[in-house]
Amino acid sequence: MTHSDPTDQPFLELRGIHKRFGGVHALRGVDLTLRAGEAYHLLGENGCGKSTVIKIMSGAHAPSEGEIILDGRRHSELSPIMALEAGIETVYQDLSLLPNLTVAENVALGEQLVAGHGRLLRWLDRARLSETAKKALREVGLEPTRALLGTRVSDLPLAIRQRVAIARAIAQDARLVIMDEPTTSLTRHEVETLIEVVGRLRAQNVAVLFVTHKLEECYRIGGQAIVFRDGLCVAQGPIAGYSRAELSELMTGREIEARRYREGHPGTAELMRLDNLGSGDGFHGVTATLHEGEILGITGLSDSGRNELALALAGHREITDGRIEMDGAPVRINTPAQSIALGIGYVPEDRLGEGLFIEKSILDNEVPLILDRILGPMGTVSRTKARAAARTISEDMKLNTTDVDLPVGALSGGNQQRVLIGRWLSIAPRVLVLHGPTVGVDVGSKDTIYRTIQDMAERGIGLVIVSDDLPELLQNCDRILVMNGGRVVAETAGDTASEDDIYRAMLASPAEAAE
Amino acid sequence: MTMTQSTFDNRNAAPPAGRHHPRAGLADTFTRHPELVSLCLLVAICVAVALINPAFLSPTSLIDMGRASVVTGLFALGVFSILAAGGIDVSFTAIAAFAMYSLTLFVLKVAPDLPMAAILLIAVAGGTALGAVNGWLVHELRVAALIVTIGTQYLFRGILLAFIGTVWLMELPPQMVAFGKASMLDVTTANGATVTLPWYFLVFPAAALLTWAIFNRTLMGRAIFATGGNPEVAARLGYDQRTVHLFVFAFAGGLAGLAGIVHVCANRMANPFDLVGTEIGVIAAVVLGGARITGGTGSVLGTVTGVLLITVVNNVLVLVGIPSTWQRVVVGAFILLAAAFFVTRRGKLQSRNRKPSP
Numbered sequence: 059m060t061h062s063d064p065t066d067q068p069f070l071e072l073r074g075i076h077k078r079f080g081g082v083h084a085l086r087g088v089d090l091t092l093r094a095g096e097a098y099h100l101l102g103e104n105g106c107g108k109s110t111v112i113k114i115m116s117g118a119h120a121p122s123e124g125e126i127i128l129d130g131r132r133h134s135e136l137s138p139i140m141a142l143e144a145g146i147e148t149v150y151q152d153l154s155l156l157p158n159l160t161v162a163e164n165v166a167l168g169e170q171l172v173a174g175h176g177r178l179l180r181w182l183d184r185a186r187l188s189e190t191a192k193k194a195l196r197e198v199g200l201e202p203t204r205a206l207l208g209t210r211v212s213d214l215p216l217a218i219r220q221r222v223a224i225a226r227a228i229a230q231d232a233r234l235v236i237m238d239e240p241t242t243s244l245t246r247h248e249v250e251t252l253i254e255v256v257g258r259l260r261a262q263n264v265a266v267l268f269v270t271h272k273l274e275e276c277y278r279i280g281g282q283a284i285v286f287r288d289g290l291c292v293a294q295g296p297i298a299g300y301s302r303a304e305l306s307e308l309m310t311g312r313e314i315e316a317r318r319y320r321e322g323h324p325g326t327a328e329l330m331r332l333d334n335l336g337s338g339d340g341f342h343g344v345t346a347t348l349h350e351g352e353i354l355g356i357t358g359l360s361d362s363g364r365n366e367l368a369l370a371l372a373g374h375r376e377i378t379d380g381r382i383e384m385d386g387a388p389v390r391i392n393t394p395a396q397s398i399a400l401g402i403g404y405v406p407e408d409r410l411g412e413g414l415f416i417e418k419s420i421l422d423n424e425v426p427l428i429l430d431r432i433l434g435p436m437g438t439v440s441r442t443k444a445r446a447a448a449r450t451i452s453e454d455m456k457l458n459t460t461d462v463d464l465p466v467g468a469l470s471g472g473n474q475q476r477v478l479i480g481r482w483l484s485i486a487p488r489v490l491v492l493h494g495p496t497v498g499v500d501v502g503s504k505d506t507i508y509r510t511i512q513d514m515a516e517r518g519i520g521l522v523i524v525s526d527d528l529p530e531l532l533q534n535c536d537r538i539l540v541m542n543g544g545r546v547v548a549e550t551a552g553d554t555a556s557e558d559d560i561y562r563a564m565l566a567s568p569a570e571a572a573e
Numbered sequence: 574m575t576m577t578q579s580t581f582d583n584r585n586a587a588p589p590a591g592r593h594h595p596r597a598g599l600a601d602t603f604t605r606h607p608e609l610v611s612l613c614l615l616v617a618i619c620v621a622v623a624l625i626n627p628a629f630l631s632p633t634s635l636i637d638m639g640r641a642s643v644v645t646g647l648f649a650l651g652v653f654s655i656l657a658a659g660g661i662d663v664s665f666t667a668i669a670a671f672a673m674y675s676l677t678l679f680v681l682k683v684a685p686d687l688p689m690a691a692i693l694l695i696a697v698a699g700g701t702a703l704g705a706v707n708g709w710l711v712h713e714l715r716v717a718a719l720i721v722t723i724g725t726q727y728l729f730r731g732i733l734l735a736f737i738g739t740v741w742l743m744e745l746p747p748q749m750v751a752f753g754k755a756s757m758l759d760v761t762t763a764n765g766a767t768v769t770l771p772w773y774f775l776v777f778p779a780a781a782l783l784t785w786a787i788f789n790r791t792l793m794g795r796a797i798f799a800t801g802g803n804p805e806v807a808a809r810l811g812y813d814q815r816t817v818h819l820f821v822f823a824f825a826g827g828l829a830g831l832a833g834i835v836h837v838c839a840n841r842m843a844n845p846f847d848l849v850g851t852e853i854g855v856i857a858a859v860v861l862g863g864a865r866i867t868g869g870t871g872s873v874l875g876t877v878t879g880v881l882l883i884t885v886v887n888n889v890l891v892l893v894g895i896p897s898t899w900q901r902v903v904v905g906a907f908i909l910l911a912a913a914f915f916v917t918r919r920g921k922l923q924s925r926n927r928k929p930s931p
Contacts, residue, residue: 116809118808118809137811138808138809138810138811139811139813142810142811148809150809152806154806154809154810155806156798156799156802156803156806156807156810157802157803157869158798158801158802158869158870159795159798159799159802163795167792167795167799168810168811170792171792171796171810171811171812172811174792176811176812176813177792178791178792178793178796178812178813178816178817178820179791179792179793180791180792180793181790181791181792182789182790182791182792182794182795210605
């Protein structure tokens with residue numbers, strides 16, 4: 059393959075890219091230039107548009123506006139096959155392997171697919187499949203035995219899958235390899251292999267784009283940093299020119315003075331105690347206390363065990379080790395019903411999928427936990443009582459509508475969240491676990507939700523906020539626990555903690571964190 | 574998490590798959606190749622029945638079963654292709670009925686001299702077109718394939734009965750009668766009767782061979798499995814979902830059209846009310862052959878095994894003195910047992926892979 063002079067024509071350019079998903083404006087005019095042989099690090103907080111931009115580069119999403127210039131040619135969008143033909147290979151965070159196909163097929167089928175411009179009515183060349191797969195697997199340090207080539211990917215452990223995914227990306231003459239958080243499940247040794255692979259790729263004039271949280275690795279690899287915030291590219295330049303602190307600041311963006319909502323103080327009575335709690339390979343050795351009227355924040359990366367801990371408290375995930383005490387007495391939480399009976403409420407991260415009956419009315423969504431209180435004389439639900447109960451909840455939660463018959467699907471994210479919280483408040487919970495309480499919620503609604511949270515704490519409810527939105531935790535919590543690698547690695551007070559310290563604890567490798 | 578990782582880190586030099594394959598026992602082999610379970614079951618039943626009643630192995634009964642397997646077999650190959658892509662089809666019998674009846678009527682009324690080869694070709698083309706309608710609806714409407722094909726089953730059958738005809742056609746065109754009779758093998762039994770294995774029997778193995786070639790020798794086959802494994806990922810990797818959907822449904826439709834004509838010729842009459850209602854039996858055969866209803870698995874060999882198993886069960890129970898009404902009980906029990914076996918085995922295999930022993 060001959061490449062034109064890399065300094066003169068960039069391999070890939072994005073100009074004025076916008077992307078909207080329904081009402082969410084995920085990218086708001088992104089300009090990016092990628093050149094052959096360079097390494098790029100795409101940095102930013104969750105939800106800043108990183109994933110969206112790589113999906114646009116790899117043809118998985120079409121931009122709503124803007125143009126893509128690939129090898130000097132203008133396109134309004136790319137298809138997966140166009141991107142592959144141009145040599146844009148992507149290793150997605152979910153690895154995008156096909157579980158029911160063999161390792162060889164996962165690695166090398168793409169070559170033949172692209173050779174045929176995506177046409178499927180073509181003969182399959184098995185000899186070439188196996189040749190290509192062997193070569194690529196060797197490059198990522200896997201010995202391509204016949205057994206490995208023929209193993210179905212669903213039968214492989216995660217760390218091997220990750221390398222198979224990288225092998226697929228380099229199996230063909232790639233010109234840009236995009237890796238979405240490639241090192242989260244790799245060990246140090248495997249990271250070294252990956253860094254070697256990247257070095258080789260760059261030597262072959264291939265551009266590499268990393269999406270990552272791990273600044274340490276970015277500095278080691280070097281190249282250009284690209285920082286995203288709120289759907290915009292806020293900085294681009296040689297990574298060596300930025301300090302860690304500068305990058306963190308660029309990623310989080312302190313332009314608005316954050317206001318602290320928390321004014322009250324927790325009570326003294328201990329409500330709940332987690333004693334050396336563990337759940338399979340999700341988290342282990344978690345010890346923590348929650349007092350009456352206290353707001354406890356829990357944060358960490360998505361694989362840190364924070365999500366699993368939230369689910370375990372709600373009875374959605376099996377607790378395998380340790381114990382939970384409430385009011386000093388040990389309790390069992392194996393099912394959501396047990397958790398509810400103990401007065402523990404859970405507001406899930408995926409509001410629409412797990413929390414709300416989206417096509418049902420506000421009324422139907424607000425009363426399911428108090429059916430026993432709204433029964434009529436025949437033991438059936440009385441619509442009159444239900445209506446009255448729903449009105450009270452709606453007023454309490456300050457919904458922007460008084461019509462309780464409106465389907466919740468028609469409400470804004472903030473109002474939906476308030477319906478869900480209102481449902482729990484109807485049974486006067488003792489503990490409420492809020493999982494990502496403001497994901498997909500606009501700024502105004504955030505404010506109302508934070509006020510509601512403070513209100514609940516004033517009433518003596520113990521609140522656990524599981525979130526990766528650090529400002530949110532700093533504004534609302536009494537204490538913040540940071541999880542990393544399934545453990546609690548740091549605990550800080552909400553009013554004195556700095557975002558940098560929390561970030562450092564979140565991003566540290568498990569070994570560093572243990573120190 | 575970290576535990577699992579460090580386990581592999583320490584052993585980085587060793588090829589990973591080596592730890593998964595060699596010690597895989599018999600049960601694992603069955604889990605990986607579910608069709609072997611049905612094959613063993615098939616062999617066991619055949620041996621048992623042959624011991625109880627040697628008449629099972631007589632040419633008459635074997636040829637009977639061979640003939641009976643053709644239509645189910647063609648249907649099953651189509652259903653397998655769709656299941657492999659993660660879909661489902663219950664309209665194929667309606668496609669077959671539509672193709673066979675309207676084509677027979679067309680030949681009788683309009684083109685009595687149409688050669689048999691052309692009739693077969695038109696049946697396949699017509700079935701393919703109707704199948705493609707299914708595929709197009711599934712892809713464009715993004716509605717579950719089950720719902721789409723329930724709809725089209727009613728639609729195709731309704732159009733057939735409302736607009737084309739409801740009268741049984743007892744007199745077939747001569748070329749179709751000849752096709753149904755043409756003998757590949759004549760066997761004279763002890764009591765002097767002649768049983769015939771007709772040439773049309775070969776349609777099933779030929780279709781099976783074609784399906785096998787598509788699945789194992791073309792990119793389409795891999796794309797179908799990829800789609801069944803994870804449609805979102807398959808799309809991301811450049812497997813055109815529209816092509817896959819259109820192809821599997823059109824392919825199943827074509828096989829159904831062919832099955833319809835074979836059915837007419839074999840029975841020497843065309844009954845527009847025929848065939849519809851046998852879908853579940855066909856899907857059962859495919860599932861017994863190792864294809865999972867959730868897609869991405871199965872094989873042609875397994876499907877053929879499943880078809881033979883169902884055919885044998887439907888035909889031999891009488892030979893060993895079990896009332897034919899019990900057929901359904903037996904088939905139902907097989908399906909439940911096979912399903913339960915695979916679910917438990919699968920669970921064990923996966924939990925072992927997640928937590929490799931230290």
